[in-house]
Amino acid sequence: MSTEGHAGSAHAEPSFFRKYIWSTNHKTIGKQFLFTSFIFLGVAGFLILLVRWNLAHPGEPVPLIGKLLFGGSGAVPPEKFIFLTSMHGTLMIFFVIIPILVGAFGNFLIPLHVGTHDMAFPTLNALSYWLFWGACILIVIGIVMGFASPQDQDMAGWTLYPPLSAYAGPVMTWVLLAMIFVGFSSILGAVNYLTTIAKMRAPGLSWFRLPLTTWAQFITAVLQLLATPVLAAALTMLTFERVLGMNFFTPGGLELSGQPVGHSGGVPLLWQHIFWFYSHPAVYILVLPAMGMASDLLSVGARKAIFGYKAMVLSICAIAGLGFVVWAHHMFVSGMNPYLGMGFMISTMLIALPSSIKVFNWLGTLWRGQIRFDTPTLNAISFVAMFVIGGLSGIYMAATPVDIHLHDTYYIVAHFHYVVFGGSLFAVFGAVFFWFPKMFGRMMNETLGKIHWFLSFFFFNSAFFIMHVVGLAGHPRRYASIAFLEQTLGHMQWMNRMITYSAICLGLAQLVLIFNFFWSVFKGKKAEPNPWQANTLEWTVPSPAPEHNYHVVPTVHHGPYEYGAGNGKDWMSQVESAGAAPSSERH
Amino acid sequence: MATSLKWVVGTAFVSIGAGAAWAQDAPWGLPPGCSTIAPEVDWLYNFIFVITGLVFVGVEALLLYFCVKYRRRPGGKPGYSHGSKLAEAIWTVSPALVLLFIALVQLPTWAKAKIDFPDPTTDKDVVVVQVLAERFKWSFRYPGRDDKFFGPAQDIRKADDAAELDDVILRDFKLPLGAKAVMPIRSIDVIHSFSIFNMRVKQDAVPGLRNRVWFQPTGFYVAPVARSSLWVNPEQKFEPTSKPAWNDWEFIDSMQKYAEKYGSKSVAVETSPSIGFSGGAFRPMSQQAVVTVYRNDEILEKRPVAEAEYVIVPYQVACMELCGQGHYTMVSSLTVLPPKVYQHWYEARMKEREEFALQDDLLNVWKLWRD
Numbered sequence: 032m033s034t035e036g037h038a039g040s041a042h043a044e045p046s047f048f049r050k051y052i053w054s055t056n057h058k059t060i061g062k063q064f065l066f067t068s069f070i071f072l073g074v075a076g077f078l079i080l081l082v083r084w085n086l087a088h089p090g091e092p093v094p095l096i097g098k099l100l101f102g103g104s105g106a107v108p109p110e111k112f113i114f115l116t117s118m119h120g121t122l123m124i125f126f127v128i129i130p131i132l133v134g135a136f137g138n139f140l141i142p143l144h145v146g147t148h149d150m151a152f153p154t155l156n157a158l159s160y161w162l163f164w165g166a167c168i169l170i171v172i173g174i175v176m177g178f179a180s181p182q183d184q185d186m187a188g189w190t191l192y193p194p195l196s197a198y199a200g201p202v203m204t205w206v207l208l209a210m211i212f213v214g215f216s217s218i219l220g221a222v223n224y225l226t227t228i229a230k231m232r233a234p235g236l237s238w239f240r241l242p243l244t245t246w247a248q249f250i251t252a253v254l255q256l257l258a259t260p261v262l263a264a265a266l267t268m269l270t271f272e273r274v275l276g277m278n279f280f281t282p283g284g285l286e287l288s289g290q291p292v293g294h295s296g297g298v299p300l301l302w303q304h305i306f307w308f309y310s311h312p313a314v315y316i317l318v319l320p321a322m323g324m325a326s327d328l329l330s331v332g333a334r335k336a337i338f339g340y341k342a343m344v345l346s347i348c349a350i351a352g353l354g355f356v357v358w359a360h361h362m363f364v365s366g367m368n369p370y371l372g373m374g375f376m377i378s379t380m381l382i383a384l385p386s387s388i389k390v391f392n393w394l395g396t397l398w399r400g401q402i403r404f405d406t407p408t409l410n411a412i413s414f415v416a417m418f419v420i421g422g423l424s425g426i427y428m429a430a431t432p433v434d435i436h437l438h439d440t441y442y443i444v445a446h447f448h449y450v451v452f453g454g455s456l457f458a459v460f461g462a463v464f465f466w467f468p469k470m471f472g473r474m475m476n477e478t479l480g481k482i483h484w485f486l487s488f489f490f491f492n493s494a495f496f497i498m499h500v501v502g503l504a505g506h507p508r509r510y511a512s513i514a515f516l517e518q519t520l521g522h523m524q525w526m527n528r529m530i531t532y533s534a535i536c537l538g539l540a541q542l543v544l545i546f547n548f549f550w551s552v553f554k555g556k557k558a559e560p561n562p563w564q565a566n567t568l569e570w571t572v573p574s575p576a577p578e579h580n581y582h583v584v585p586t587v588h589h590g591p592y593e594y595g596a597g598n599g600k601d602w603m604s605q606v607e608s609a610g611a612a613p614s615s616e617r618h
Numbered sequence: 619m620a621t622s623l624k625w626v627v628g629t630a631f632v633s634i635g636a637g638a639a640w641a642q643d644a645p646w647g648l649p650p651g652c653s654t655i656a657p658e659v660d661w662l663y664n665f666i667f668v669i670t671g672l673v674f675v676g677v678e679a680l681l682l683y684f685c686v687k688y689r690r691r692p693g694g695k696p697g698y699s700h701g702s703k704l705a706e707a708i709w710t711v712s713p714a715l716v717l718l719f720i721a722l723v724q725l726p727t728w729a730k731a732k733i734d735f736p737d738p739t740t741d742k743d744v745v746v747v748q749v750l751a752e753r754f755k756w757s758f759r760y761p762g763r764d765d766k767f768f769g770p771a772q773d774i775r776k777a778d779d780a781a782e783l784d785d786v787i788l789r790d791f792k793l794p795l796g797a798k799a800v801m802p803i804r805s806i807d808v809i810h811s812f813s814i815f816n817m818r819v820k821q822d823a824v825p826g827l828r829n830r831v832w833f834q835p836t837g838f839y840v841a842p843v844a845r846s847s848l849w850v851n852p853e854q855k856f857e858p859t860s861k862p863a864w865n866d867w868e869f870i871d872s873m874q875k876y877a878e879k880y881g882s883k884s885v886a887v888e889t890s891p892s893i894g895f896s897g898g899a900f901r902p903m904s905q906q907a908v909v910t911v912y913r914n915d916e917i918l919e920k921r922p923v924a925e926a927e928y929v930i931v932p933y934q935v936a937c938m939e940l941c942g943q944g945h946y947t948m949v950s951s952l953t954v955l956p957p958k959v960y961q962h963w964y965e966a967r968m969k970e971r972e973e974f975a976l977q978d979d980l981l982n983v984w985k986l987w988r989d
């Protein structure tokens with residue numbers, strides 16, 4: 032694959048439409064993913080605040096907007112509750128975190144990091160974004176229908192367990208179709224990433240000179256390529272069961288509200304096995320790219336090489352590999368053979384190992400550094416601090432007897448919000464801040480950045496830490512309220528309220544980010560090519576990165592983490608050929 | 619360095635101690651465990667709590683310490699290192715050993731909970747109660763006088779009006795103190811999950827799957843009955859309290875203890891429909907309600923609710939797998955009773971079945987039971 036073909040400025044300036052809308056440029060597509068998923072972040076966050084309101088004040092009208100949304104007294108009607116939670120989960124996973132981590136940052140950074148002008152298949156890349164758009168349209172139809180239709184909008188959570196999902200109302204079909212589109216978008220993206228990283232690395236850029244961000248994207252793409260087709264198959268089966276009357280997941284002899292169900296011969300657990308075979312790897316899709324980015328941010332912020340670069344790469348690979356053999360830890364009490372549960376318990380314990388290795392290496396990276404507390408670094412450190420909590424709570428749930436008690440309580444909700452929000456989303460906050468100059472040619476405002484970081488960190492913890500406590504007491508997840516469990520949980524209601532108020536503040540804190548983002552796009556300080564004194568290739572080109580990235584294909588002389596090597600300054604770009612440059616492959 | 623390390627380690631230990639004490643204290647930790655499996659589960663929980671607590675405090679403290687110690691200083695130079703094979707080896711092997719240990723130590727408990735079921739044919743203590751889940755209700759079936767369940771679906775339908783259909787079917791269930799419950803679980807529509815917090819029991823009810831669960835309650839709580847019959851509709855807002863209700867209740871784990879403490883007291887042996895829980899206490903649903911009272915080893919039926927000083931607390935049973943819009947209302951209860959009271963109650967239910975046909979809603983559901 033030629034890396035020179037498109038270099039130079041021989042091209043005419045593309046039209047506005049070609050440049051910003053129907054573009055095949057990886058940077059534009061990355062930004063498109065970023066904007067789209069930020070919109071959904073707002074929507075999904077808003078939906079869950081409605082849910083939280085009802086948990087804190089069951090049956091009371093939602094202040095200000097209740098009447099507008101639900102009519103009547105303005106309270107969240109019980110029949111809307113499942114729709115709201117399910118939509119929140121589905122949106123956050125498939126329309127926010129995956130598209131931001133993989134779609135936005137994967138697209139934007141991979142060609143820059145490997146030193147090439149674009150993705151291997153730019154048109155396929157655009158197709159991947161426009162398939163995602165198809166998914167967005169379908170899911171928006173679902174959301175509007177969910178609010179508009181008078182009743183019966185049963186959904187089945189983001190996990191879509193049949194038979195419930197097989198019977199649920201029409202919104203379900205739109206969600207399924209949307210997810211199939213997202214799946215195809217992911218698969219196309221993954222093919223592109225793998226090819227680009229494997230085939231288009233600049234001269235001298237050996238595998239072990241890749242930044243961890245790109246390593247993480249590579250392994251994530253492997254996960255997506257292997258796992259997403261399984262999800263697509265499951266979704267197609269479920270759609271066929273709903274629409275064409277086929278039978279995969281629903282056994283015979285059932286009745287719903289006194290009416291016989293016209294299905295037979297299916298097995299509900301089949302869905303859970305297929306779904307989690309995809310979705311456990313998917314939870315790592317939700318975090319691996321964030322781990323990669325946080326590693327880079329920490330290294331730059333601490334002015335130190337990544338501690339144990341190869342161990343970091345290997346643990347990413349180990350997480351991905353083990354990620355395929357732990358899926359049934361979501362099914363310990365499903366009625367699956369209990370001996371099987373033992374096996375999955377042990378593999379689940381094992382997967383905590385590579386995660387812990389990474390944590391120790393992050394600590395090692397900070398050790399003896401010169402830590403610069405700018406917004407990206409603060410967010411990256413928060414990523415580590417929060418990920419630790421999420422990883423440790425995973426061990427409780429991996430312990431099968433304890434999981435009997437914890438399964439489907441708020442403890443689970445706390446666990447995955449610590450890894451996905453506390454972990455991935457904080458890494459995203461840091462990454463947006465860090466690569467903003469390369470995306471838009473301006474710096475984001477540092478003071479606003481710190482305010483946003485502090486508010487998010489504080490309210491995130493006050494919202495989600497308490498969930499461990501209520502979960503431990505047994506508070507079920509996906510309950511509209513605990514009014515019927517007053518005897519067991521009544522004394523926890525004040526905590527529910529605290530969680531809700533914190534969540535509202537957490538939501539409001541994001542306004543600071545939004546303001547900072549848009550203000551900085553237009554008014555931010557103009558950025559130099561390398562404002563953070565970082566080593567990787569993208570910082571050798573002007574900010575924002577030019578249309579075709581590199582005028583001359585860069586030649587790489589060493590690994591990405593030569594900080595503090597003692598060459599007069601505390602960093603050394605990957606393209607610098609300083610004579611006695613230490614190699615990052617030396618340990 | 620050495621002193622600061624001492625501080626970090628010291629703080630870690632103090633925090634763990636405080637944390638453990640805090641977690642043991644009822645408002646924060648696990649709800650009281652009242653079955654034979656519960657102490658094992660709770661021990662495992664506490665064991666993991668200590669280990670993860672140490673790791674948590676250690677890692678977070680180190681992170682904080684590094685942030686302070688290695689903050690940027692003017693003219694400061696970062697260290698240069700790409701890592702250390704020894705360090706890698708240490709922090710790979712030691713967590714691996716700890717994790718492996720946690721993995722092995724829990725196996726017996728899991729086996730006890732989900733594999734080693736007591737055998738109803740040989741074990742005299744076993745009571746078999748079938749559980750059937752439908753949207754959004756639980757029902758429970760006892761075998762009746764013949765100690766046999768009506769088997770296949772057609773039998774129960776045919777026996778609609780037959781006198782020998784003596785299976786007792788109810789919306790909540792009771793067990794005698796000391797019994798081991800073996801409970802086959804079925805669902806007629808979607809997946810539900812049968813869960814009793816205090817028993818550390820959870821098992822999904824999956825259509826088409828023959829799931830079952832077993833547990834042995836170790837006792838029951840006795841609670842005072844408040845005089846005021848304040849009752850709010852549970853659909854509306856309820857009255858949150860700041861401390862767990864069971865703090866004021868007494869746990870009874872043997873009939874001897876019961877006789878000492880409550881033998882001469884008037885103890886209501888059932889809640890629903892006469893006594894409800896609200897605002898942190900059990901209260902009469904109305905002053906006209908009547909209850910069965912146990913006093914001086916006598917069972918007195920249809921006593922005015924005002925007579926009951928105490929009540930035997932039911933354990934709440936909840937559905938834990940999303941099953942639709944009424945999911946959060948799918949709550950029932952288990953009452954553990956003194957054996958004599960249980961026998962009396964069971965007799966009365968069987969007589970009821972001989973006199974009255976099963977209600978349609980129950981019959982319609984139970985005809986779908988599959989063995």
Ligand code: HEM
Pocket residue numbers: 190314315317318360361379380382383386421422423425426428429434437438439443446447450451
């Ligand atoms: C450190 C190792 C981890 C372990 C041992 C672990 C273990 C588990 C276990 C056993 C469950 C099932 C609990 C139950 O439903 O009863 C679970 C749920 C979950 N985990 Fe983890 N986990 C780990 C890390 C992660 C990471 C890194 C992520 C995501 C980035 C993640 C995301 C989730 C999610 C989303 C669920 C809930 C799925 C659902 O039921 O909706 N976990 N985890």
Ligand SMILES: [Cu+2]
Pocket residue numbers: 310311314357358360361
């Ligand atoms: Cu998992």
Ligand SMILES: [Cu+2]
Pocket residue numbers: 751752753754809810811937938939940941945948
């Ligand atoms: Cu249910």
